[in-house]
Amino acid sequence: xxxxxxxxxxxxxxxxxxxxxxxxxxxxxxxxxxxxxxxxxxxxxxxxxxxxxxxxxxxxxxxxxxxxxxxxxxxxxxxxxxxxxxxxxxxxxxxxxxxxxxxxxxxxxxxxxxxxxxxxxxxxxxxxxxxxxxxxxxxxxxxxxxxxxxxxxxxxxxxxxxxxxxxxxxxxxxxxxxxxxxxxxxxxxxxxx
Numbered sequence: 001x002x003x004x005x006x007x008x009x010x011x012x013x014x015x016x017x018x019x020x021x022x023x024x025x026x027x028x029x030x031x032x033x034x035x036x037x038x039x040x041x042x043x044x045x046x047x048x049x050x051x052x053x054x055x056x057x058x059x060x061x062x063x064x065x066x067x068x069x070x071x072x073x074x075x076x077x078x079x080x081x082x083x084x085x086x087x088x089x090x091x092x093x094x095x096x097x098x099x100x101x102x103x104x105x106x107x108x109x110x111x112x113x114x115x116x117x118x119x120x121x122x123x124x125x126x127x128x129x130x131x132x133x134x135x136x137x138x139x140x141x142x143x144x145x146x147x148x149x150x151x152x153x154x155x156x157x158x159x160x161x162x163x164x165x166x167x168x169x170x171x172x173x174x175x176x177x178x179x180x181x182x183x184x185x186x187x188x189x190x191x192x193x
């Protein structure tokens with residue numbers, strides 16, 4: 001009995017050390033863009049991790065399509081809007097999955113697979129923002145789980161924030177009804193001017 005307890009204890013200690021020693025360092029730098037600087041697509045990194053293509057995509061390839069005029073940042077529960085958006089077949093939207101505040105261990109184990117599942121068979125590209133750099137470039141510091149943010153890319157490549165809104169708490173885990181889905185999507189589309 002004592003040997004079993006030793007093995008369990010050593011196993012727990014070993015797992016704790018493994019998690020502690022392999023955790024990525026948290027950056028303390030604040031990469032927020034100053035409010036006096038105009039937001040522009042030139043501030044974006046040259047490559048994005050796009051869900052569904054199995055790798056990275058160049059910024060120029062993602063935004064060269066003149067029809068892609070809107071960026072929708074989806075926090076945790078707002079990711080429940082991905083499924084109804086697929087059914088609308090809008091090609092003028094780029095989604096951004098803001099999962100930067102998710103613990104790193106959960107990101108590695110479950111999040112990427114869930115995002116692939118959510119965005120399967122979609123014509124709407126979704127950027128995986130695991131580091132939070134994309135949201136920092138757009139001056140978004142609000143990581144409330146239920147929020148989403150809508151931005152428009154102007155003809156001169158400047159970016160303006162159109163609106164922010166909410167979905168219900170627990171929408172991703174427990175789902176949303178058809179009525180709620182229609183309400184949220186109608187509200188989102190009303191922001192796309």
